[in-house]
Amino acid sequence: MTSQTLTSAAPVRPSSAESSLQRSRQRTAWLLVAPALVVLLAIAGWPLLRTIWFSLTNAQLGDLTQLQFVGLDNYIGENGVLRDAAWWSAVANTLRFSVISVTLETLLGLGVALLLNTPSRVRTLLRAAVLVPWAIPTIVSAKMWSWMLNDQYGVINVLLQSLGLIDHPLAFIADPDLTFFTIILVDVWKTTPFMALLMLAALQMVPSDCYEAARVDGVPRLRVFSHITLPLILPAVLVAMVFRALDALRVFDLIYVMTSNSRLTKSMSVYVREQLVDFQQVGFGSASATVLFLVIVLFTAGYMAFTRRRMQGV
Amino acid sequence: MKKHPVETLLYYVAVALVMVISLFPFFYTISSSLKRGNELFSTSLWPAHPSFSNYASLFRDQPFGAYLLNSVLVSGGAVLLSLGVSVLAAYALGRVSFRGRGVLMMTILGVSMFPQVAILSGLFELVRALGLYDRLGALVLTDLIFTLPFTIWVLVTFMRELPKELEEAALMDGVGVFTLIFRIFLPLLLPALAATSLLAFIGAWNEFLFALTFTISPEQRTVPVAISMISGGSSFELPWGTIMAASVIVTVPLILLVLLCQRQIVSGLTAGAVKG
Numbered sequence: 001m002t003s004q005t006l007t008s009a010a011p012v013r014p015s016s017a018e019s020s021l022q023r024s025r026q027r028t029a030w031l032l033v034a035p036a037l038v039v040l041l042a043i044a045g046w047p048l049l050r051t052i053w054f055s056l057t058n059a060q061l062g063d064l065t066q067l068q069f070v071g072l073d074n075y076i077g078e079n080g081v082l083r084d085a086a087w088w089s090a091v092a093n094t095l096r097f098s099v100i101s102v103t104l105e106t107l108l109g110l111g112v113a114l115l116l117n118t119p120s121r122v123r124t125l126l127r128a129a130v131l132v133p134w135a136i137p138t139i140v141s142a143k144m145w146s147w148m149l150n151d152q153y154g155v156i157n158v159l160l161q162s163l164g165l166i167d168h169p170l171a172f173i174a175d176p177d178l179t180f181f182t183i184i185l186v187d188v189w190k191t192t193p194f195m196a197l198l199m200l201a202a203l204q205m206v207p208s209d210c211y212e213a214a215r216v217d218g219v220p221r222l223r224v225f226s227h228i229t230l231p232l233i234l235p236a237v238l239v240a241m242v243f244r245a246l247d248a249l250r251v252f253d254l255i256y257v258m259t260s261n262s263r264l265t266k267s268m269s270v271y272v273r274e275q276l277v278d279f280q281q282v283g284f285g286s287a288s289a290t291v292l293f294l295v296i297v298l299f300t301a302g303y304m305a306f307t308r309r310r311m312q313g314v
Numbered sequence: 315m316k317k318h319p320v321e322t323l324l325y326y327v328a329v330a331l332v333m334v335i336s337l338f339p340f341f342y343t344i345s346s347s348l349k350r351g352n353e354l355f356s357t358s359l360w361p362a363h364p365s366f367s368n369y370a371s372l373f374r375d376q377p378f379g380a381y382l383l384n385s386v387l388v389s390g391g392a393v394l395l396s397l398g399v400s401v402l403a404a405y406a407l408g409r410v411s412f413r414g415r416g417v418l419m420m421t422i423l424g425v426s427m428f429p430q431v432a433i434l435s436g437l438f439e440l441v442r443a444l445g446l447y448d449r450l451g452a453l454v455l456t457d458l459i460f461t462l463p464f465t466i467w468v469l470v471t472f473m474r475e476l477p478k479e480l481e482e483a484a485l486m487d488g489v490g491v492f493t494l495i496f497r498i499f500l501p502l503l504l505p506a507l508a509a510t511s512l513l514a515f516i517g518a519w520n521e522f523l524f525a526l527t528f529t530i531s532p533e534q535r536t537v538p539v540a541i542s543m544i545s546g547g548s549s550f551e552l553p554w555g556t557i558m559a560a561s562v563i564v565t566v567p568l569i570l571l572v573l574l575c576q577r578q579i580v581s582g583l584t585a586g587a588v589k590g
Contacts, residue, residue: 025410026410026412029412030412032402033406035402036399036403036462039399039458040463043440043455043456043459046436047437047439048432050440051432051433054439059435064438064442115328115332122326126332127580128576131573132336132337132340132569132572135569135572136340136569137519137565138538140565143542144339144561147346147554147557153355153357154357155357158357243427246427252522252523253520253523253538256522257522269431272431272432272434276438277434277527282435285434289434292429296428296432297428300427
């Protein structure tokens with residue numbers, strides 16, 4: 001979007017010397033982009049094509065050269081991924097995880113962003129504090145929370161018990177009713193700061209005369225928020241949500257480290273890697289990887305169609 | 315505007331709550347890492363006799379120093395390669411208008427957004443074909459999948475903000491494009507470059523999936539994989555003290571760097587993410 005406005009703003013001059021200069025500039029531009037493109041094609045484009053190809057074969061990890069073409073067997077065959085209940089449970093887990101965690105992170109992130117946007121003496125301190133969870137590696141935060149939520153020695157259980165909220169320690173990670181909630185809790189803790197920072201940036205772009213005018217007219221603060229602030233930051237919030245959702249749909253580290261093989265929390269990424277590496281089934285694993293890829297492409301395409309309609313509607 | 319005292323009170327309560335929730339887990343991690351023996355299971359907030367024995371055993375019982383070095387080499391390598399390639403690309407994409415630029419930008423963004431696990435088998439083949447399996451080079455190469463698109467996008471945003479007059483004057487003087495990029499633009503972009511590299515470095519430092527998949531021997535482990543693999547006699551008696559000590563060691567440098575460059579990081583993050 002931004003690039004188009006810039007393109008049209010670039011000076012277009014009719015003189016032929018100028019235009020030949022322009023052409024040579026464009027040639028240089030392509031040469032400068034070339035290394036980046038070559039690298040990305042080699043490490044992302046090519047592997048993607050090969051993965052799709054492997055998904056149509058019975059390849060095994062041990063020797064990728066020994067393979068036979070099996071058509072769509074890995075997808076819709078008797079033992080195809082689309083007929084595997086474990087795959088669909090991984091899809092459901094991932095979608096549930098993404099919807100719940102992104103919703104919570106957006107709401108809490110907005111709250112923290114509003115706190116950060118309020119002028120006060122403690123604002124810088126608060127910003128520094130919320131950057132801490134964001135800077136902690138996912139593996140570390142998974143281990144940290146596993147320790148704090150430990151059913152025997154965990155500080156959280158002791159705290160809840162001393163507050164009288166529970167009468168016996170909870171097995172946050174092992175209890176099937178709690179494990180999903182625990183994963184979401186840890187993800188929300190780590191990622192809310194990121195959402196808050198993005199929304200803070202949006203809040204700071206709201207022109208202050210909007211607030212001035214509302215103040216002069218004596219509009220109540222809650223109405224100012226719902227009628228001025230929210231509509232103005234909504235586009236940025238949506239973009240932030242999409243970025244988070246794309247990230248959540250590929251969740252791997254957190255679930256792998258906290259609950260590894262539990263079917264209750266297994267995500268699509270964990271399922272795919274298990275097939276590929278642990279079971280060595282490159283053909284089948286690539287088929288599930290391709291389905292995962294298509295899910296994400298569909299999601300992104302759906303979002304882009306949605307925003308385009310919105311843009312035209314405005 | 316004068317605020318109601320209740321409102322001010324609520325504000326400070328909310329701020330305090332957010333700070334405690336943000337900071338307590340890491341504080342407790344530090345405190346656990348300093349507890350020795352049975353004290354670990356006491357859930358006291360701070361050990362009566364802080365001890366560094368967990369840290370000592372981390373380096374004595376396993377090559378944790380080597381893991382740290384591996385992580386530094388992989389992340390550093392990926393960041394340096396990304397920066398070298400992306401500064402050139404960012405100049406072209408940010409300052410020259412040419413046909414196909416929009417499509418290129420969207421493609422690059424797409425690469426950073428797609429699930430890495432979706433190309434895992436293709437990457438496996440590539441890594442093996444290049445003879446990089448179970449070598450750190452495999453991780454440098456595969457980390458570029460997310461560091462390169464990220465650095466390009468952020469640097470394009472910063473390149474656009476440089477004054478046009480500067481470039482026009484330089485071109486008028488007949489300066490070549492490399493001189494323009496490296497001698498004139500780069501010094502102005504140094505703060506932006508620092509923030510971008512730091513963010514890319516954090517991404518590579520935390521990378522887990524590729525490190526877990528493309529290395530197998532303990533000597534090639536990076537820190538996240540090493541931490542995930544620290545285990546005790548049985549799965550029921552994990553050495554939590556050692557795990558907490560390792561967590562503190564890999565996290566403290568990141569937190570310090572992030573707090574030091576707060577301002578640039580916030581602008582880098584928003585440049586990389588919001589300007590979709």
